[in-house]
Amino acid sequence: MKPELSLSLQFADPRHRAVLPRHKVMRWVRAALELPGEITVRIVGADEGLALNRDYRGKDYATNVLTFDYTQEPVVSADLVICAEVVEREAKEAGKDLVAHYAHLLVHGTLHAQGYDHEDDEEQAEIMEAREREVLAGLGFADPYA
Template sequence: MKISISLQQDVLAPELVLKRAYIKKVIETTLRHIQLAQDCEIGIACVGIDESHQLNFQYRQKDKPTNVLSFPSDLPEDVLNVIDCLPLGDLVICIPVVLQEANEQVKTPIEHFTHMLVHGTLHLIGYDHETSTEDAEEMEALEVEILAKLGLTNPYLSE
């Protein structure tokens, strides 16, 4: 499996240094866990409060910034069947919100960023936690399993 990543870092934080190789490893671990072995591409934008707030309001009608937004690719099935590299879509991760939540949840910034990366990637491939309790439980269980493969603890234990 080959993964192409487009990484846009509009916001940098000294307490959260992001390395492309690490991001790629997290996404690859996530996709392998759910047995998606096709070459794919994903866009990741690390943004500030204002952009997250605006996008969250525009696309989800929620008047606040959020930790991660997922924008799955919406290419038609007939196009997807003839391309070699599957475009998964884009993730928009709000670095200030991730840092604040990490602090509130007594986690390191990279642990929480990793969780948001796994969570957002699962959204890109169709997992959802807002439609039913069963879907939420399935998605959370996958996140816990994937994060364990990455050497991280269950992020839901402290909640």
């Protein structure tokens, strides 16, 4: 049985609203949750994505997904900010389906919200990528790293 999820889905950039219906976003995030969650997913444009990445990570570019995790237990509480322009560009450049790329990034961000990390430790990166593959396969998506 999947954990309970309270989801807020916001579209500051509405360009992909049609490919991100609430029930799909809910399913993808819930599949990656290991505990109950309170998650906000905000789809933003490049300006907001750049400002958040610069202000919170010191990186002067818009990135695909930012995870702001607040609590991990007993309830996972986090904001996932996804930049629509970056996701669209990455999907096109890699020849990936846009929906599959969004699903991957939502799973990726949800895992970050639970403490998974890939930036500082190769072993932890392998654990996180394996979990992403497992969750996405369970959702019917191909390996995002293949």
